[in-house]
Amino acid sequence: MTETTVGRPGRPSPREIRAALGRASTGRRGDAVWAILVGGCAVGILLLVLAITTLMVVESWPAVQRFGFGFIVGQRWDPVGGHFGALPFLYGTVVSSVLALLIGGPVALGSAIALSELVPRQLRGLLSALVELLAAIPSVVYGLWGIFVLAPLLRSAVEPALRTALGFLPLFSGPAYGVGTLAGGLILAIMILPTIAAVSRDALLAVPNDQREAMLALGATHWEMVWGAVVPYARTGILGGFILGLGRALGETMAVTMVIGNRPAISASLFAPSYTLASVIANEFTEATSDLHLAALVEIGLVLLGVAVVVNALARLLIWQIERAGGSAAAGPGRGR
Amino acid sequence: MRTPLSIAWHRKVANWLLLGLCLAALGAAVAVLLAVLGYVTVQGAGGLNLDFLTNTPRPVGDSGGGMANAIVGTLILVGIAVVVGLPVGIGAGIYLAEYGRGRLATVVRFVADVLTGVPSITIGLFAYALLVVPLKSFSAFAGGFALGVIMLPVVTRTTEESVRLVPASLREAALALGVPRWKVIARIALPTALSGIVTGALLAVARVAGETAPLLFTAFGNQFWSWSLRQPIAALPLQIFVYAISPYDDWHRQAWAGSLVLVGLVLLLSIGMRLVVRRQRYGG
Numbered sequence: 001m002t003e004t005t006v007g008r009p010g011r012p013s014p015r016e017i018r019a020a021l022g023r024a025s026t027g028r029r030g031d032a033v034w035a036i037l038v039g040g041c042a043v044g045i046l047l048l049v050l051a052i053t054t055l056m057v058v059e060s061w062p063a064v065q066r067f068g069f070g071f072i073v074g075q076r077w078d079p080v081g082g083h084f085g086a087l088p089f090l091y092g093t094v095v096s097s098v099l100a101l102l103i104g105g106p107v108a109l110g111s112a113i114a115l116s117e118l119v120p121r122q123l124r125g126l127l128s129a130l131v132e133l134l135a136a137i138p139s140v141v142y143g144l145w146g147i148f149v150l151a152p153l154l155r156s157a158v159e160p161a162l163r164t165a166l167g168f169l170p171l172f173s174g175p176a177y178g179v180g181t182l183a184g185g186l187i188l189a190i191m192i193l194p195t196i197a198a199v200s201r202d203a204l205l206a207v208p209n210d211q212r213e214a215m216l217a218l219g220a221t222h223w224e225m226v227w228g229a230v231v232p233y234a235r236t237g238i239l240g241g242f243i244l245g246l247g248r249a250l251g252e253t254m255a256v257t258m259v260i261g262n263r264p265a266i267s268a269s270l271f272a273p274s275y276t277l278a279s280v281i282a283n284e285f286t287e288a289t290s291d292l293h294l295a296a297l298v299e300i301g302l303v304l305l306g307v308a309v310v311v312n313a314l315a316r317l318l319i320w321q322i323e324r325a326g327g328s329a330a331a332g333p334g335r336g337r
Numbered sequence: 338m339r340t341p342l343s344i345a346w347h348r349k350v351a352n353w354l355l356l357g358l359c360l361a362a363l364g365a366a367v368a369v370l371l372a373v374l375g376y377v378t379v380q381g382a383g384g385l386n387l388d389f390l391t392n393t394p395r396p397v398g399d400s401g402g403g404m405a406n407a408i409v410g411t412l413i414l415v416g417i418a419v420v421v422g423l424p425v426g427i428g429a430g431i432y433l434a435e436y437g438r439g440r441l442a443t444v445v446r447f448v449a450d451v452l453t454g455v456p457s458i459t460i461g462l463f464a465y466a467l468l469v470v471p472l473k474s475f476s477a478f479a480g481g482f483a484l485g486v487i488m489l490p491v492v493t494r495t496t497e498e499s500v501r502l503v504p505a506s507l508r509e510a511a512l513a514l515g516v517p518r519w520k521v522i523a524r525i526a527l528p529t530a531l532s533g534i535v536t537g538a539l540l541a542v543a544r545v546a547g548e549t550a551p552l553l554f555t556a557f558g559n560q561f562w563s564w565s566l567r568q569p570i571a572a573l574p575l576q577i578f579v580y581a582i583s584p585y586d587d588w589h590r591q592a593w594a595g596s597l598v599l600v601g602l603v604l605l606l607s608i609g610m611r612l613v614v615r616r617q618r619y620g621g
Contacts, residue, residue: 034523041424045493051463
């Protein structure tokens with residue numbers, strides 16, 4: 001193209017210009033190829049999720065057919081006898097996750113408030129990074145720490161003290177094992193803390209300063225300003241963070257498997273060993289010999305997938321709402337997590 | 338007599354008490370981080386030596402030995418994950434940033450976000466059903482594939498965000514010169530966003546390097562060296578798990594040493610990325 005127009009003295013004839021234009025690429029074909037390429041990748045993600053769901057339904061079909069709805073409400077898990085009821089695992093998963101939210105949630109919200117409202121600006125980045133580093137430590141390392149540090153501490157000090165103080169409640173009765181629902185809930189609380197803290201902090205930072213100034217102008221104390229004007233404004237994002245944390249707790253596998261005790265029984269006591277959906281897959285899948293046992297474990301995975309999808313979809317919708325409202329103010333290093 | 342501006346004492350107490358609790362919560366979070374990292378460092382340093390880094394595991398009762406094959410295995414698995422997850426993730430991210438205004442894009446974005454929250458053990462089940470069952474063997478490839486699937490949505494979303502940050506003026510300038518759109522993306526937008534994309538990729542790598550659950554029934558673990566992608570392969574997190582739940586003191590020591598190596602690897606990636614990102618943001 002450049003040869004005909006620039007490389008030669010004098011003006012090119014119209015015929016030459018037309019010929020050059022005919023040869024020049026408009027990029028239409030390249031554009032089409034490119035769009036199909038990257039569009040294909042995007043559609044690939046959809047197909048992948050479809051494949052995950054389909055394959056798991058197919059693999060678990062023998063168990064679904066055999067047990068029907070009874071699978072979810074059945075209490076007996078006996079691979080040798082061929083009885084598969086997932087209720088103990090569902091119970092263990094829900095109790096340990098709720099416990100994690102009850103313990104980790106307030107601490108995470110407190111941290112987020114401290115990070116956005118109290119800490120000097122120069123320290124904010126460093127402290128935020130430290131809190132988020134909690135999310136970078138691998139699950140299996142938390143498990144190792146849980147086995148050798150947390151569980152012995154619970155058995156020798158925390159659980160006896162709780163029993164002395166609150167032993168009249170069934171929650172805090174029974175022998176102190178160390179490993180059990182309480183240990184699982186605590187380890188999960190630590191693991192979901194950075195998620196909740198990061199999302200809540202971003203939501204709080206996205207609150208316009210007018211809110212704070214108006215509240216202070218009314219004579220509110222610093223805390224009244226935070227609790228009365230800032231937190232309520234950011235509540236959607238904070239809720240999203242809590243639900244995201246819940247999703248993480250429900251699906252967490254290794255650390256919980258290592259400290260929860262792995263006993264498929266429903267017990268009122270938090271000290272007693274229990275079992276979660278993810279843990280039973282981790283422990284039994286490679287050792288399952290009968291096809292029905294494998295199918296039952298995949299069906300547990302399917303239940304887990306369903307719960308995770310619902311919880312995460314809910315969290316994302318809430319967080320998207322706050323991102324749209326907060327605009328670029330919500331942008332921060334932790335946004336992608 | 339009270340002046341009109343004085344604050345009732347209980348409001349003052351509540352103020353200091355509750356703000357103090359928030360600071361205490363932040364302190365507790367940082368303290369837990371330091372406690373875990375400190376414990377891993379102290380315990381791990383005791384078991385870490387040249388033997389650990391160069392030998393394969395020994396049988397029970399035979400002290401010594403190491404996790405060299407597991408360290409290399411983790412690197413191989415992460416390598417496969419990068420090959421599987423990175424190209425598709427970057428492609429999808431480009432689509433969302435450059436073409437993503439329609440309904441399809443919203444759906445893809447949503448599905449990618451939900452996929453980020455799908456428990457990793459479920460992805461392991463998927464890889465098992467897709468690759469282990471038909472190939473009739475646990476394999477490095479199945480493990481790497483599972484890790485790649487976990488990487489995929491993370492890479493997609495970070496790529497989208499970095500490509501979006503490329504100024505519109507750059508794109509418009511190129512388009513005004515008659516450059517085709519695909520060339521504008523490939524030659525202008527991608528190089529400009531490259532550091533952001535690399536950051537996202539490394540963060541995703543840091544995340545999957547420590548994953549254990551999806552490897553349990555895909556990569557499976559191996560006590561020996563293995564270079565075949567169709568054979569079971571050792572991985573650092575798997576080896577830590579097996580040693581941690583074993584009853585042997587010597588294995589516990591090795592589990593701590595392995596944790597130190599794993600945490601070091603992951604934190605190096607995470608902190609390194611943070612520093613790179615910060616330099617870009619504030620250094621112009």
